[in-house]
Amino acid sequence: MKTKILILLSAFAVLFAVDANAQKLKKFGSSVEKKIGPKTIKVPYTEVVSYLGYAAPGNEDEVKDNKKFYYIYVWVPLVAPELGVRMMSPVGKTKIKGATKSASYEENAGSSDYFDTYITLERSDIVSKDKISEEGVKAANWTTLERNDDSSEMPKQPSGRGYNSLLRYKSVAGDPLKALTVGLYRIGFTTYKKGEVNGTFLAQVAAPVKIPGVVMAKTIEELKKGL
Template sequence: MKIKILLLLSIFTLGSSVDSQAQKLKKFGSSIEKKIGPKTIKVPYTEVVSYLGYASPGNEDEVKDGKKFYYIYMWVPAVATELGVRMKSPVGKTKVKNATKSKAYEENASSDEYFDTYITLERSDIISKDKISEDGVKNANWTTLDRNDDSSEMPKQPSGSSYNSLLRYKSEVGDPLKALTVGLYRIGFTTYKKGEVKGTFLAEVAAPIKLPGVAMAKTIEELKKGL
C-alpha cells in the first residue's frame, strides 16, 4: 500500500513539474550571443511587444495553399537591424506584462484549446501611416521575409511536442526587398497541417533596439487607433 501511495505521489509531482515547465516562457533572446562563464547566452531583445489573442474557425483572414491564415498587423516606425517573432499556444498560465489583449482572448482566456503554430513575417510596400487602410492593405505587395514551424527554444505544448514557433530575421541591407525598413508588417499564423485553427495564443515581436511607436493589432482599424 505504501509503495502504491509513493508511486502516485511521484506521478503527481512529475505531472506538476511538466505543467509548470510548459507554462514558463524565457526572456526573448536575440541572435547576439554573449559568453558568461562557461555558458553562452542569447542577449535579450530590448524592445518586446506582446499580443494575446484567440483564434477560432470562421474568422480567418485568408486561405492560402489550403491553409487558413490569420494576421496580426504591425507598424515599425524606424529601420531595424533585426526582428524576432515568436508564438506560443495555448497561453495557459503564462504571465506577460503590458500585453495587448484582444476582445476574443478576454472572452476565451480560460480555454485550454491550442494549435500547432506556424508563423511568417511579411513586409508590405506601405511605408507611410497615411496609406494604411483596409483597401491599401488588400492591394499592397507583401514579401515573406521568414517563416518557422517548430522551435526547440519554445515551451512544449500540453501534448509534449515542441510545436510552438520562433524566428529571428536579420535585415539584408543590400536587398531592398529583404531589408527591415520603416513600414507596415504582418505576422501570419496558421497550423502546419491543413485544418481548423483554434485556441489561445501569445504572439511577441521584438527588436535589439528601442523602437518608440511600434504598434501591433489584429485588425487594421485597431492598428490605426494605436498609432
C-alpha cells in the same frame, strides 16, 4: 496518517510542477550570442511587444497555399537591424506584462484549445501611416521575409510536442525587398499539420534596439486606433 500526508505532498508537488511548466517561457533572445562561463546564451532582445489572442475556425483572413492564414498587423516606426517573432499556443497560465489583449482572448482566456503554430514575417510596401487602410492593405505588395514551423527554443505544447514557433530575421542593407525599413508588417500564422487553427496564442515581435511606438493589432481598424 503519514501515508496521507505523503500523498498530499506528492499531489501538491505535481500541481506545482504542472503550473511551473505552464508558465516557463524563456526570455526572447536575439541572434547575438554571448559566452558566459561554459555556456553560450543568446542576448535578450531590448524591445519586446506582446499580443494575446484567440483564433477560431471560420475567422481566417485568407486562404493561401491551401492553408487558412490569420494575420496580426505590426507598425514599425523605425529602421531595425533585426526582428524576432515567436508564437506559443495555448497561453495557459503564462503571465505576460504589458501585453495587448484582444476581446476574443478576454472571452476565451480559460480555453484549453491550442494549435500547431506555423508563422511568417511579411513586409508591405506601405511606409507611411496615412496609407494604412483596409483598401490600402488589400492592394499592398507583401514580401515574405522569413518563416518557421517548430522551434526547440519554445516551450512544448500540452501534447508534449515542440510545435511552437520562433524566427529571427536580419535586415539586408542595400536590398529594398529584404531591408527592415519603417513600415507596415504582418505576422501570418496557420497550422502546419492538417486541422483547424483553434485556441489561445501569444505572439511577440522583438528587436535588439529600442523602437518606441511599435503597434500590434489583429485588424487594421484596431491598428489605426493605436497609431
